Amino acid sequence: MGLLSKKDTKLITDPLADNNPITIQVLGICSALAITAELEASIVMSISVLFVMGVGNVVISLMRNIIPSKIRIIAQLIVVATLVIIVDLVLKAFAYELSKTLSVFVGLIITNCIIMGRFEAFALGNGPWRSFLDGIGNALGYAVILVIVGFFRELLGSGTLLGIPVLGDPIEKTGLYSIGYENNGFMLLSPMALIVVGIIIWVQRSRNKALIED
Amino acid sequence: MGLKQNLHNFKEKNKDKKWLPGFNALFTFLYMPNETTHNGTHIKAADDLKRTMNTVIMALVPCLVFGMFNAGYQHYLAQGLIDSADGFLGASFWTIDNLIIGAWTVLPLVVVSYGVGLAVEFVFAIIKGHEVEEGYLVTGMLVPLIVPVDIPLWMLAVAVIFGVVIGKEVFGGTGMNILNPALTIRAFLFFAYPTWMSGDKVWVHGAVERDQAIAAGQNLDAISGETLLGAYAQNSSLAGIDYWDMFWGIIPGSVGETSKFLIIIGALFLIFTKIGSWRIMLSTVIGALVMGLIFNGVVDAGWIGEASKFYGLMSVPFWQHLIIGSILFGAVYMATDPVTAAQTNKGKWIYGFLIGFISIMIRVFNPAYPEGVFLAILLMNVFAPTIDHYVVQGNVKKRMKRLKVKTA
Numbered sequence: 001m002g003l004l005s006k007k008d009t010k011l012i013t014d015p016l017a018d019n020n021p022i023t024i025q026v027l028g029i030c031s032a033l034a035i036t037a038e039l040e041a042s043i044v045m046s047i048s049v050l051f052v053m054g055v056g057n058v059v060i061s062l063m064r065n066i067i068p069s070k071i072r073i074i075a076q077l078i079v080v081a082t083l084v085i086i087v088d089l090v091l092k093a094f095a096y097e098l099s100k101t102l103s104v105f106v107g108l109i110i111t112n113c114i115i116m117g118r119f120e121a122f123a124l125g126n127g128p129w130r131s132f133l134d135g136i137g138n139a140l141g142y143a144v145i146l147v148i149v150g151f152f153r154e155l156l157g158s159g160t161l162l163g164i165p166v167l168g169d170p171i172e173k174t175g176l177y178s179i180g181y182e183n184n185g186f187m188l189l190s191p192m193a194l195i196v197v198g199i200i201i202w203v204q205r206s207r208n209k210a211l212i213e214d
Numbered sequence: 215m216g217l218k219q220n221l222h223n224f225k226e227k228n229k230d231k232k233w234l235p236g237f238n239a240l241f242t243f244l245y246m247p248n249e250t251t252h253n254g255t256h257i258k259a260a261d262d263l264k265r266t267m268n269t270v271i272m273a274l275v276p277c278l279v280f281g282m283f284n285a286g287y288q289h290y291l292a293q294g295l296i297d298s299a300d301g302f303l304g305a306s307f308w309t310i311d312n313l314i315i316g317a318w319t320v321l322p323l324v325v326v327s328y329g330v331g332l333a334v335e336f337v338f339a340i341i342k343g344h345e346v347e348e349g350y351l352v353t354g355m356l357v358p359l360i361v362p363v364d365i366p367l368w369m370l371a372v373a374v375i376f377g378v379v380i381g382k383e384v385f386g387g388t389g390m391n392i393l394n395p396a397l398t399i400r401a402f403l404f405f406a407y408p409t410w411m412s413g414d415k416v417w418v419h420g421a422v423e424r425d426q427a428i429a430a431g432q433n434l435d436a437i438s439g440e441t442l443l444g445a446y447a448q449n450s451s452l453a454g455i456d457y458w459d460m461f462w463g464i465i466p467g468s469v470g471e472t473s474k475f476l477i478i479i480g481a482l483f484l485i486f487t488k489i490g491s492w493r494i495m496l497s498t499v500i501g502a503l504v505m506g507l508i509f510n511g512v513v514d515a516g517w518i519g520e521a522s523k524f525y526g527l528m529s530v531p532f533w534q535h536l537i538i539g540s541i542l543f544g545a546v547y548m549a550t551d552p553v554t555a556a557q558t559n560k561g562k563w564i565y566g567f568l569i570g571f572i573s574i575m576i577r578v579f580n581p582a583y584p585e586g587v588f589l590a591i592l593l594m595n596v597f598a599p600t601i602d603h604y605v606v607q608g609n610v611k612k613r614m615k616r617l618k619v620k621t622a
Contacts, residue, residue, distance in 0.1 A: 181368075185408055186406035189405060
């Protein structure tokens, strides 16, 4: 590890598991429920958040000494809103269909608690490099959960992965469908996303008992 | 030395084995264990959890047997092989042919429900290191009764695993669950595999197969197995259906919920043995009737025309809501689940009333969910602790007032 010191590495690896923004801090749940019905949407959403968090954390960190603390929330909002609009426009220009699937949830990255939380808790008090790592780490932690949830929901709900049929054709009755398998429509509904997130939390906490509160 | 002693010795010998809870469950199912509590004073009562569960199962057995006959009867009737039975004791209903085909379709549901559910219970008991809980005995019996006859067995198995794990075990097992596990299973099936849980093809054994044969080009008549509720929801006429048929239960529907007659007998049995709460049953019925009356009032007042998609179900005479659909089954066997229902007496009235009220509301306003009973009960399961909280708070307040008057 020439590039990163041990402390810096921790900034990236911690949010991936033991301090995961979704499963441990339980932030950013709404987008995790809304857009994970397809794996592709989850991945694009993750990349968007990665960009916004990485850049946003650096910008806030650079400005941290000139932002008056009374209006810091507004300043943070302006930064994040600018970045989200960039993401939104890029998606609209280069991946129009996807941006329609993600619809309002790209815009709602602005209010994603994880981002505001990291701005407040980390970027305002740390240098740009460390803030950048922190942003990347938390966004990756968010991405991991989104991708896991998206994977299971798309596989079990539609029988596809990234839009490619992997279990056979449900109409032509090939592959698994020929023996009577059917897609689980519940997986495509938001409550199931909550249950899948819940199961991830359950598995994680029973593997690492230290995470269980009280 | 009898078998019981042998089993007891076997248990003593394997005291610290991991799989012992599994053995204990079978042992206590067969015999009263030898251990007794040595300290303190205890109330001795015969009606332990197992006895309670068995009583409910006994109340369900008539519904199950009737469900088998009915499954066969609907199957042959839809194919035009037999005449429609005339009343409850109709000659073409209680035939051995009906029973054979009915048992052939219904018993696998029972076996899968119990097998999978108890397997999950055993696994959890062994992992968590506690005794296997009896909670699944009733759930396992209820599940086959509330699904369509032709539900594929693997779907039932998936749903049972989901229902027992997510509906019960994550909350800490029997007695700790918020939602009724049987209804969780049904809700899962309903939302996961809607084509197998609703529509006009699933309620009669063989209708789906026949449909596929027709699609494959065979020259056969399609079987329509629509439930009466489905027919009402689509505003189609119900000419030829006798109200007594609905009451006796010789109509298409989920396996065990069609016979209102047997459900009422089961209800009386549960009330007599003091297992089921008559308050919840009665208030659910009252709630359903009140909502039905309101809808009838709306139709009578002319606020809603025949063109409306709600007209069909709204204009059903209020008392008929009790004999179509599964409101009675829900009221007697589901709403009264002691774990998930409200605990206080006043709370039970409120809880039951709202179940009936909301059931009919969902039934009428949402033709996509012609049967709203399970949704209403699940919803009220969630609210039951809140209802209890306010009832208790109200009591505390009343007593405080009385105390103040006395001391002042």
